[in-house]
Amino acid sequence: MKQINTKTNWGLVGLLVLLLAACTPAIEPTPEIALSKAWVRLPAGGRDVTGGYLVIENRGGADVLLSATSSIAEEIELHEHVMEDGMMKMREISDLNVPKKGQLVFAPGGLHLMMFGVTDLSLGQEVELVLQFERSGKRSTMAVVGKQLTSGH
Ligand SMILES: [Cu+2]
Numbered sequence: 575m576k577q578i579n580t581k582t583n584w585g586l587v588g589l590l591v592l593l594l595a596a597c598t599p600a601i602e603p604t605p606e607i608a609l610s611k612a613w614v615r616l617p618a619g620g621r622d623v624t625g626g627y628l629v630i631e632n633r634g635g636a637d638v639l640l641s642a643t644s645s646i647a648e649e650i651e652l653h654e655h656v657m658e659d660g661m662m663k664m665r666e667i668s669d670l671n672v673p674k675k676g677q678l679v680f681a682p683g684g685l686h687l688m689m690f691g692v693t694d695l696s697l698g699q700e701v702e703l704v705l706q707f708e709r710s711g712k713r714s715t716m717a718v719v720g721k722q723l724t725s726g727h
Contacts, residue, residue, distance in 0.1 A: 605672065607632035607710045612703055612717035614646075615682075617692055624695075626650070626687035626703060626717060627680040632672050635718035638669040639678070644717075646701045648691025655683055664688070672707070695719045 614627035699719040
């Protein structure tokens with residue numbers, strides 16, 4: 575390649591750097607996810623569907639909860655309860671925003687992990703829940719199998 579001008583134009587370089595910086599979206603701080611108070615409701619006699627609950631605390635930047643898995647369930651969906659035509663219904667959420675410096679509380683009657691194909695759970699048993707976050711990757715916590723505290727999931 576033939577060099578036309580060996581002298582670097584620093585003014586132009588500076589301008590390009592500024593333009594690049596302006597185009598870069600504001601960098602969100604790293605999320606700091608902590609999982610706690612996890613429990614799984616002991617399924618009602620003979621049923622293989624139940625709810626899982628926990629608290630997701632985030633002391634850092636925003637993140638997104640994508641999915642959840644556990645060795646004791648064939649499938650887990652993220653669910654919320656919504657009022658529809660005067661009736662409380664469950665709805666699946668594809669992904670759930672975890673606000674920066676905020677927390678999400680999964681509890682009966684609200685957000686819950688809907689667990690399908692659950693078998694052989696006993697009271698007091700500890701089971702692992704694995705949550706997949708967009709930025710934080712996989713995070714796991716131990717959940718205790720407990721009795722239904724209120725109606726609903
Ligand atoms: Cu549900």
